[in-house]
Every structure is written in C-alpha cells, then in structure tokens.
Amino acid sequence: MRLGAVGKRYGRGTPWILRDAELAVGSGELVRIEGPNGSGKSTLLRLVAGIERADTGDVVVDGRRAYVPERFPPALPFHAHGYLRHLGRIHGLRRDEAERRAGYWLERFGIAGRSGTPIARLSKGTCQKVAVAQALLAEADVLLLDEAWTGLDRVARAELDTAVAERTAGGGRVLFVDHDPNRLAGTTTAAYAVVDGTLRAAGPAEQQPGGPLVRIEAEGPVPEWLPGAPARKPLADGATLLEVDARHSDALLRRLLTIDPPAHIRAVGESDGGPGPVRSAAQAPAAASFGPEPASPAGVAAAGSRAPLGALVAYYTELLLRSQRWLPPVLAYVLLLVVGMSAGEEAFGALAFSGAVLVPVAAWLVRCAVTAEPAAARSCVVAAAGPVRTHLGALLAALLTSSALGALGLAAVLLMSGDARSDRAWTVPAGLLVTAVCVLTGVAIGSLFNRPVVLGAQYGIPLGLAAATLALVTAGTPANLVLRALIGASRRERLHLPVLALPEALLVAGAALAAAALLAGRRQE
Numbered sequence: 160m161r162l163g164a165v166g167k168r169y170g171r172g173t174p175w176i177l178r179d180a181e182l183a184v185g186s187g188e189l190v191r192i193e194g195p196n197g198s199g200k201s202t203l204l205r206l207v208a209g210i211e212r213a214d215t216g217d218v219v220v221d222g223r224r225a226y227v228p229e230r231f232p233p234a235l236p237f238h239a240h241g242y243l244r245h246l247g248r249i250h251g252l253r254r255d256e257a258e259r260r261a262g263y264w265l266e267r268f269g270i271a272g273r274s275g276t277p278i279a280r281l282s283k284g285t286c287q288k289v290a291v292a293q294a295l296l297a298e299a300d301v302l303l304l305d306e307a308w309t310g311l312d313r314v315a316r317a318e319l320d321t322a323v324a325e326r327t328a329g330g331g332r333v334l335f336v337d338h339d340p341n342r343l344a345g346t347t348t349a350a351y352a353v354v355d356g357t358l359r360a361a362g363p364a365e366q367q368p369g370g371p372l373v374r375i376e377a378e379g380p381v382p383e384w385l386p387g388a389p390a391r392k393p394l395a396d397g398a399t400l401l402e403v404d405a406r407h408s409d410a411l412l413r414r415l416l417t418i419d420p421p422a423h424i425r426a427v428g429e430s431d432g433g434p435g436p437v438r439s440a441a442q443a444p445a446a447a448s449f450g451p452e453p454a455s456p457a458g459v460a461a462a463g464s465r466a467p468l469g470a471l472v473a474y475y476t477e478l479l480l481r482s483q484r485w486l487p488p489v490l491a492y493v494l495l496l497v498v499g500m501s502a503g504e505e506a507f508g509a510l511a512f513s514g515a516v517l518v519p520v521a522a523w524l525v526r527c528a529v530t531a532e533p534a535a536a537r538s539c540v541v542a543a544a545g546p547v548r549t550h551l552g553a554l555l556a557a558l559l560t561s562s563a564l565g566a567l568g569l570a571a572v573l574l575m576s577g578d579a580r581s582d583r584a585w586t587v588p589a590g591l592l593v594t595a596v597c598v599l600t601g602v603a604i605g606s607l608f609n610r611p612v613v614l615g616a617q618y619g620i621p622l623g624l625a626a627a628t629l630a631l632v633t634a635g636t637p638a639n640l641v642l643r644a645l646i647g648a649s650r651r652e653r654l655h656l657p658v659l660a661l662p663e664a665l666l667v668a669g670a671a672l673a674a675a676a677l678l679a680g681r682r683q684e
C-alpha cells in the first residue's frame with residue numbers, strides 16, 4: 160500500500176487538505192494517523208479506501224479494503240445480521256460464508272441477541288459494533304478505522320484491539336485514527352501526523368507503563384511477528400517464554416494456537432517481574448476457548464477479486480425496497496393508470512399511455528435507488544467494491560425494480576383492456592416492446608440526471624422531467640418510435656412494430672449507465 164506525492168483539496172480554489180503526502184505501509188503493519196481536528200486524517204483514510212480521489216499523485220492499494228467511517232448512520236433499513244451478510248457478499252465472500260461470519264462477529268461483539276433488530280432501533284454503541292463488524296468480517300488486506308472505538312464499551316474496545324492484532328498477525332495492513340493517544344500503544348508499528356497539509360512521521364506511540372503483563376510459555380516454532388510485540392526469552396528446554404501486555408494476551412494466544420503447526424501452550428500466568436519461567440501457571444487454554452476460529456480465506460470467492468455485481472444489485476434492491484422510497488413513484492404510476500385508463504379500453508392506446516408514464520416513473524426510481532443509502536454507509540460499500548461498481552450496482556437495482564413494475568403494469572393493462580378493434584395477437588409483443596423501451600429510456604434519464612452526473616435535486620429533478628418529456632415527444636427516439644406505432648394502431652392504422660427501437664434503447668441505456676458509473680469513479684462524493 161503506497162501513497163506517492165498525494166495532494167487533495169475539496170474543490171478548485173479551496174485550501175489543500177493534503178499536499179505531497181508520502182506513505183508506504185507493509186504487510187502486518189499497524190499505522191496510527193494523528194493530528195488536530197480538521198487537519199485531514201479522515202481525508203487520508205478515505206483516499207486510501209478509494210472513497211475520495213486524489214487531485215495529484217498516486218494511491219496504490221493492492222488487495223481488498225474495508226473501512227469503518229467516523230460516524231456510522233443508524234438510518235439503514237436493514238437488520239444487523241442482514242446488513243452484515245450483504246456486506247460480506249459485497250466483500251466477495253460466498254453466501255454461506257458471509258452468513259457464518261455475520262453470525263460470528265455479532266456473537267463476538269456480544270450482540271447476537273440483536274441480530275434481527277433493525278439497525279435504526281439499535282443503541283449508538285450497538286450500531287457502532289455493527290459498523291466495526293462489517294469491516295472485520297472479510298479479513299480485508301487493508302483495514303481502515305476512523306475513530307472506530309468511539310462509542311464502544313470497554314469489552315468491545317478490547318475485542319476490537321484483539322481483532323486488529325489478529326488482522327496484522329494475518330499479514331493485513333491496518334491504518335487507524337483515534338483521539339486517545341494510548342490506543343493500541345505498544346503494537347503500533349508507525350505513526351504519522353497530518354499537520355498543515357503535510358504528512359510527517361511521528362514515530363510509534365509509546366506503550367503506557369504500568370499495565371499488567373502476562374507470561375506465556377510456548378513450545379514449538381514461534382513466528383517472528385506476534386500480536387502485542389511480546390518480549391521473548393528462550394528457555395533451557397527449547398520452549399519460549401513470551402511476555403506481553405495483558406490487553407494483547409488473548410490475541411497472542413489466539414495467534415499461537417492458529418499457526419501451522421500450532422504452538423503448544425505450556426503455561427499462562429501473570430508476570431511477577433522476575434526473569435524466571437511462569438510461576439503461577441494457569442491451565443493452558445484450548446483453542447476452543449476462543450470461540451469459532453476466524454474463517455479461512457478459502458471462504459472468499461476469489462481473494463482480491465472484484466466485488467460480485469450480483470451482490471451489489473441484491474444489496475441496493477433490498478435497500479430500495481426496505482427504504483420504502485419506491486412508494487411515491489409506484490403510487491404515482493398506479494394512480495395515473497387508474498385515472499388515465501378505463502376498463503375495456505382499446506389495448507394499443509392503453510399500452511402507449513402506460514409506456515409513456517413509465518419513463519418518468521423509472522427515472523424517479525433511479526433517483527430513489529441512488530439516494531436511499533446514507534453517505535457513510537455508501538463509503539463502506541465503496542471501500543469494498545470501488546465507486547464504479549457500487550454506482551453500477553445501484554443503477555442496475557433501479558433497472559430491476561422498474562422492470563418488475565413495468566411487467567406488473569403491462570399485465571394490468573392487458574387484463575383491463577379488451578377492445579375488439581385491437582389485434583389481440585400483437586398486444587403482448589407490443590406491450591413487451593413498449594415496456595422494455597420505456598423502462599430503459601427512463602433508467603437512462605435517471606442515470607444521467609442524478610448523482611454523480613447532476614449534483615443537487617434542485618437541478619436533477621426538473622432537468623430529468625424535461626429530458627423524459629423530450630424523449631417521449633422528439634421524433635426518432637426509441638420511446639417515441641414505439642409510442643407512435645401504438646397510437647397509430649389504436650387509430651386503426653396498420654401496426655408496424657419498430658423492433659429496432661429495443662437495441663437502440665439498450666445501447667442508449669448501456670451508455671448512460673456506463674457514463675454515470677465511470678463518473679462516480681472520477682468524482683468525489
């Protein structure tokens with residue numbers, strides 16, 4: 160992981176938050192980022208997470224990233240377990256593994272009993288545990304913690320300390336920001352301060368003296384790097400005596416028991432300060448006493464691979480449906496159909512009407528899909544999946560939802576209409592064509608007149624409505640071609656279905672979705 164001459168500012172003419180920042184973090188390193196309020200610590204983490212884009216220089220990060228934002232939003236319409244399962248899938252875990260790890264981390268943070276509770280109803284601290292769990296469950300190569308300990312109780316803070324030690328012991332890189340100068344003191348391998356836009360080495364934080372020490376006697380080969388950086392001394396019989404701060408003893412024991420081959424723990428006890436072996440030796444712990452082992456990387460569908468698009472679409476579809484933002488556009492669609500059509504109406508005219516209504520409704524659903532997620536929650540997804548795939552996932556979720564709505568509308572129109580003048584054999588293909596073309600047109604418009612192409616609802620909504628009207632009335636657009644053919648047929652003209660309108664609409668929608676997704680990768684939020 161490397162930052163080379165990175166510069167960042169939030170808009171032209173504004174002060175540089177970071178300038179010429181250089182940072183290299185190797186495997187197993189634990190790096191503290193410090194500095195006064197507003198100096199740019201979060202900005203630095205967000206650059207590494209891929210949430211912000213550097214204005215100058217390079218940010219090179221190999222491997223999977225996970226991020227805990229400074230403030231996790233309680234307004235996510237998921238249950239804790241469901242949310243973690245989605246995030247696990249987005250991180251590239253197989254379905255069963257995502258399920259298992261979601262349960263494991265809820266258990267580990269002591270909130271398994273709240274797994275079915277909506278996040279909005281969780282206490283602030285419990286919500287923060289979910290925020291931390293979503294970043295830990297995928298065993299990411301780069302773990303970014305922005306004041307992740309804030310709001311956690313003492314036990315959960317210690318659990319997070321242990322999890323960080325496990326991550327670095329497993330070769331991960333961890334960068335953290337925290338206002339407590341003693342946070343992870345003693346295990347931090349480097350510290351940097353952001354001061355006046357520059358990133359300066361601040362040296363590893365010193366361990367606070369006076370904490371209790373734990374001694375562990377281990378037989379067998381002991382790895383060079385261990386959680387808590389224990390002092391070590393070879394014993395006469397070939398075993399190793401390790402002495403570590405009590406806060407890291409759990410992580411150290413877990414590591415010793417999970418190396419291959421596992422070390423044999425002969426004794427564990429409190430240090431008496433003397434040089435000899437452990438005196439008040441406790442029973443050596445069994446691996447089982449630490450609960451289920453963190454899942455192996457084998458659970459990751461393809462380590463380091465891109466987040467599966469299907470997982471993103473599933474997440475955004477459920478988010479849209481659960482947020483109930485779909486209600487206004489769907490109600491508007493139903494109302495317009497009810498008001499604008501009557502039973503037994505001529506089918507081609509009815510299909511043209513329902514298709515025309517579908518264009519602004521699909522554009523509206525896109526707006527709902529790309530705005531339903533709180534920004535901090537989106538940051539977690541972007542860190543795991545990257546901004547392009549994340550936005551594409553939201554747009555495809557809107558396409559899926561609009562298509563389902565269009566299919567239901569089509570079925571209703573076909574059932575309600577029944578005029579003998581219509582050529583019944585052609586109503587179904589004509590209905591499918593107009594629905595597909597109008598949904599694609601609406602989704603294309605929604606993609607182009609929302610974040611990140613047009614920022615701000617004050618421009619996006621009127622421009623989107625104007626674009627939808629133009630797409631319907633301008634001669635030669637795919638939607639206009641199909642609607643004109645249907646209106647002509649409803650007036651007893653011969654029906655010529657413009658089938659080429661479908662590939663044209665597909666092309667336009669594909670280009671609009673790709674342009675919007677690519678722009679999401681280039682524009683800061």
Ligand SMILES: Nc1ncnc2c1ncn2[C@@H]1O[C@H](COP(=O)(O)OP(=O)(O)OP(=O)(O)O)[C@@H](O)[C@H]1O
Pocket residue numbers: 169176194195196197198199200201202203229684
């Ligand atoms: N999205 C944004 N748009 C505009 N300015 C921003 C944005 N995000 C951060 N800033 C500004 O950038 C500066 C650095 O912010 P940042 O959050 O990185 O600081 P920080 O060191 O993490 O602060 P704190 O310790 O208070 O969390 C601040 O002046 C902040 O107002």
